[in-house]
Amino acid sequence: MSHDRLADLSRRLPELRLLTAPADLEHYGRDWTRRWTPAPLAIALPVSVEEVQAIVRWANEQAVAIVPSGGRTGLSGGAVAANGELVLSLERMQRVLGFDAVDRTLTVQAGMILQHVHDAARQHGLIYPVDFAARGSCSIGGNIATNAGGIRVIRYGNTREWIAGLKVVAGNGELLELNRGLVKNSSGYDFRQLLVGSEGTLGIVVEATLKLTDPPPPSQVMLLALPDMDALMQVFALFRARLELQAFEFFTDHALRHVLAHGAQRAIDGDHPYYVVTEFDAADERQQEAALAVFEQALEQGWVSDGVIAQSEAQAAALWRLREGITESLAPRRPYKNDIAVRVGAVPAFLHEMQALLARKYPRAEVIWFGHIGDGNLHINVLRPDDLAEAAFIEQCEHVTHLLADTLQRHGGSISAEHGIGLVKRAYLDSTRDAAEIALMRGVRKVFDPRGILNPGKLFADD
Template identity: 40%
Template sequence: MSTFENELIDQFGSNAVIIGNDIPEKYFSDWMTTTPVGTAIALVRPSSTEEVSSLLRLCNSRGIPVVPQGGLTGLAGGAKPVKGCVLISMERMNQIESIDLPSSTISVQAGVTMGAVQRCAKDSGLFFPLDLGGRDSCTIGGNLSTNAGGNRVLRYGMARDLILGLEVVLADGTILSHMNLMLKDNTGYDLKQLFVGSEGTLGVITKAVLKLFPQPRSTNTALCALKDYDAVLKLLTHVRQNLGANLSAFEMMWPDFYERMTSGLGHLTTPMAYGHGAYVLIEAQGTSPESDKDHFEHVLEETLEREIVEDVVVAQSESDALKIWAVRDSSGEFRAVFWPHVGFDVSIPTGQIGNFVEDLKAQLKKKWPDTQTVFFGHVGDSNVHIGVKVKEGDQPEEEIEDFVYSRVGEWRGSISAEHGIGTLKREYLHHSRSPAELQLMKLLKTAMDPQNILNPGKVIQLEAPSNS
């Protein structure tokens, strides 16, 4: 055992430190990437901000890379180990510290899961709106460091919109603690936003103050069938104008997704007949159960009368709503019906999504005539998820990624809507960021982490890739 490894154990204790090949395999994989066991020097599981500070100070003094990890549910390789690194798992920093009812906030440590925050808020009569399929695995620190999105962005915003205060440890061990509970805090640079979305490359998030909202007392759900994307835009305008702030989800499924999933997965119902050009799930949440339901149904009746939609199914029970959502959420089961494929999480201005999809389909078919695709997403907030399969068996992944991301750039879109950059999208960042923006990002990284120890090789590459 090396002097450094002994120092880790002496300083943090044998219960908090696991050395080298003894590190469990789960710490070397997220949902999209795997790194060989043995890549990391050690895994350290601190239980306080002060311990994180001590660890970073120690690693910084020796130039040893540090990779922060949350729930390991990422989709871009942001938490994958790099050669010769120390892994920092936040799993022991899993305490909900307080709920402040007058300010509608909750203060938590970074290792608390999203699901735990949701349940704690509900028990206090409040609501934490950030929501993902991995809610009981993903952690708040990871959610903030990747600026997580999800199904309710249309109403509540991304993770960065749900934060008031933050505690972060910098590369040299400096603790920045601004656990603010106030909506109004106009005291110069909003430093916390430097760390939201930076994927642990500028600092390690240890605590956060999150916004809470009134607990919805009504939820109404419907599935609409439409002729084409132009009709989808008319529907979006209509429900925004008439449901207002109650509109919480506007999820679109193209026919290729809707038909493939409902026909291929035996456990799904088919709420709406095939043959339509688009399918949109609408959800509205409010605080007046009876009047909200009546108004929701009236708004949708108007869309039928005006021939904006071709058909509507309104959920009459929670069970009905879950069946509709199950179709939209079935993307997690692609392995059963659409595998292997190359997946994308991109954003295109909402008004242009329809044309972008048709253009991309045509271009893919031109290059690979046997291409199959699926399209679905949160189009109300500009986010489209894409699955591309150009042949049976293994896919030419890099070639497909180059092709799709180039077209996203041509449409002035974002190559990452809600999954982050990590390592998997790093080489394509120039399609969405100008040279000046990329240079400023590098300057920030260099200024805040001169030795490049914090999650090196993620988001921005400062040197020739060797460890990532």
């Protein structure tokens, strides 16, 4: 039966590359989560919008589910194919389609790797400012599908802010050209914005027109050691008020231990419970002096115990590695992840409550947290104790996530800040969205994808 369907697809698109070898099914059937066993029907690797559209039409007729697939660096299971779906990989669609110097936009195919987008922008003396550690593997289409955030949100916002236009194959097979690069376009519903963050459940992004901007002025990178949690928000408020921040990231001593064990170099001696890596404009002496003055003020107030300013690009990179290397250093332990957000103003109260909850509920597991404090976004990684079986561990974590979701709901927060809902958090969607809103989400999905062929089971618990 599934063989017949694939044969039909091959007949329609004789040039389409289709993979069915077990190693390919496993490789393309999973993302950076490792909780599900990949079991796709096949992998399709189209090279054009027309092929994508033909595949979606075929899928509608043959009732085959499609999992849109980019770099598969996702952490929410959004690109997992564990139920006989066709994986539609964009990895052969990686071309730059155009650059406009007046509009300052770059148009690319959706499979393009984020690092290559950065490189292409730099060639024109401009930057695409969304950035995070997975830049060498993740695709721009995947970034758009999850409205990816990262380490520069405090300065530049999320992916959403940088999308001037999208070309999308909707679930119903129609090709949509959304906004076409316009700065102003008050002509009805902005489906470009609706598609950003829709996790492949409304349409498949095939091309994107990205806004670019001027490179930031020269910057400095500073590492700070903090004596306690309350100091975090005080240092943030002080630094934000006095410096032009490009990034303000924090992590705990637990996180530091793992990243040091993974080969990073210690930059501050002694034991400190919290650390901050911050980057700020330092174009001239005035700004550099301001940074020193602010650091000294924080030291005098007792909000900071120690600190170091990078004296070279190499040292700046070494300081950044302490923060950016965390996820990779934990990966072999396959941590259970939470990626949560509250309003920035709600961070202190929420942090206290959250920390108490985690200490109480994970008495034996190591809990590592870090994140983008200036965006109200915290990443929590829980490591499985060696003597606890995988299934029991996940069950325990899910129990805690339920309690965390309740806490978030009371603080008006979100169960997914930047990873998306996917499979991993779909049971908790109702902690962030009211029933009335979820009902409308389902309704909108039905409009775009009436047969429910795009990424079924993702975002919503049942389809």
